[in-house]
Amino acid sequence: MTFSLAIVGRPNVGKSTLFNRLVGKRLALVDDQPGVTRDLREGEGKLGDLRFTVIDTAGLEEATDESLQGRMRRLTERAVDMADVCLFMIDARVGVTPADQVFAEILRKRADHVILAANKGEGAAADAGVLEAYGLGLGEPIRLSAEHGEGLPELYATLQPLADAFAERAEAEAPEIETEVGEDDPDAPRVPTVQKPMQIAVVGRPNAGKSTLINKILGEDRLLTGPEAGITRDSISLRMDWGGTPVRIFDTAGMRKKAKVQEKLEKLSVSDGLRAVKFAEIVIVLLDAAIPFEQQDLRIADLAEREGRAVVIAVNKWDLEDEKSEKLRELKDSFERLLPQLRGAPLITVSARTGRGLDRLQAAVMKAYDVWNRRVTTAQLNRWLIGMMESHPPPAPQGKRIKLRYMTQAKTRPPGFVVMCSHPDKLPESYARYLVNGLRTTFDMPGTPIRLYFRGQGDKNPYKGRREKNAGALKKHLGKKKG
Structure with missing residues (x-):
């Protein structure tokens, strides 16, 4: 990345549409109603041979107070x-508004490089608005259509000389870095790197404090927060170094019960959050200490487990609790009773407002990641399997005992094991749970989803008939010799 480009302008001028086109994906939510984007969203932009960081911003509002629009x-x-270049967009069909003139003045004072773009510029209806844009005093406007991809060559031509200047400056300032050896070794331990950071999604109900928590982890007010529920709409991803580990952390929209989600925009926000869970490796389920383990919290945690993600339960707003020891005991009892599929997963109390408990949260996340990537040798597994069968033999449906012959680990992330056995279809679910719980205890794999697959070999003996076959072949060979 040679430079950063921030797309700014009034609400509903097409900033997110252009952002999606530049990154080549539908990352930002787009809707006809104004004010959909609220947080800053970053992506890897591509335009011809140019590579840069593109930032989608909230629509510039004239409010300057502590209201949501002001924030x-x-x-x-x-x-x-922050940005090296600002792309100031206006709506060519509406023309230049008084608000555009105010924001143009702000950009003249605060930004080093400003590019003016008249979006929705397709057709004759936009001609007047493009001409009006000259009056903003920001140079010749680029006539764009973010929806249809028109005007991108002109944008490229404007960005090219700026990109060259930024690249020369970065090359002059960059220190020499020694190349690391062995990064591509497939047998090396899986360790998060800057190129492939640990992926963490923070999920929960609206107003649980997800954005506040991430801001506290970052050490800066990077995400929009406030007392209003449902401020976050997009799933925003941020890269950072968390205690020496490169991570990419996703802030997601609050997830309400499906029956309550009626508006199209909220449906898009929730689906965006669900997609973040599927891409994550660690899912932090954030609960409100005042109303923990409600039905929606349980659904969210169960979704993360079904997707095979390592789960950490964090209880926020702990600083507001008076009877902490009694409350913690109730939380642990509820957790074991309501989420047995996440038995052993860490439950951490935090305060996103004060930052208390974040060191314990980080330690829990790192351990969950380690367990999620854990591999057990086949020899260890089969010795363990023999001990488990001696302690509690498999059942014998219809008088035929099920034989567990062999076990191996087929995958990690999450750990997946295959047991070769007779009659796998008759093995009861209770015995599978017995084995899974034994794996958790013996090999220290608390909380992480464990996948256990049973495969049948029948009663076939691979050596059966070998002697008769060899004897027949020998007779045939001897008969040929006599002849």
Whole structure:
């Protein structure tokens, strides 16, 4: 990445549509109603041979107070300060509005490089708006259509000289870095790197404090927060170094019960959050200490387990609790009773507001990642399997005892094991749970999803008939010799 490009402008001028086109994916939510985007979203932009970081911002509002719109404006202004280049978009069909003129003045004072773009510029209806854009005093406007991809060659031509200048500056300032040896070794331990960081998704119900928690982990107010429920709409991913480990952390929209989700935009937000869970490796399920383990919390945790993700339960707003020891005992009892499929998963109490408990949360996440990647040797597994059968033999449905012959680990992330046995279809679920719980205890794999597969070999003896076959072949060979 040679430079960063922030797309700014009034609400509903097409910023997220252009963002999606530049990154080549539908990462940002797009809808006809204004104000869909609220947080800063970053992506890897591509335009011809140019590679850069593109930042989608909330629509610039004229509010400057502590309201939601005022906080969104401050976040966008921060993106303007961070970015190397600002792409200021107006709606060519609406023309230049008083708000556009105010924001153009802000950009002239705060941004080093500003590119003016008149979006929705297809057709004759946009001609007047494009001409009006000259009056903003930001140079010649680029006539764009983010929806249809028109005007991108002109944008490329404008960005090219700036990209060359930024690349030369970065090359002059970059220190020499020694190349690491052995990064591509397939047998090396799986360790998060800058190129492939640990993927963490923070999920939960609305207003549980997900964005506040991530801001505290980052050490800066990077995500929009506030007392209003449902502020976050997109699943925002941020890269950071968490205690020396490169991570990519996803902030997701609050997930309400499906029956309560009626608006199209909220449906898009929830589906975006579900997609983040599927891409994550570790899922932090954030609960509100005042109302923990409600039905929706259980559904979210169960979804993460079914997707095979390592799960860490974090109980937020712990600083507001008075009877902490009694409350913690109730939480642990509820956890064991309501989520038996996550037996042994860490339950950490935190305060996103004060930052207390974040060191324990980090330690729990790192251990969960280690367990999720754990591999057990075949020799260890088969010695363990013999001991488990001696302690509790498999059942004998209809008088035929099920024989467990052999076991091996087929995969990690999450750990998956295959047991070769007779009559796998008749093995009861209770015995499978017995084996899974034994694996957790013996090989220290608490909380992580464990997949156990039973495969049948029948009663076939691979050596059966070998002697008769060899004897027949020998007779045939001797008969040929006599002849």
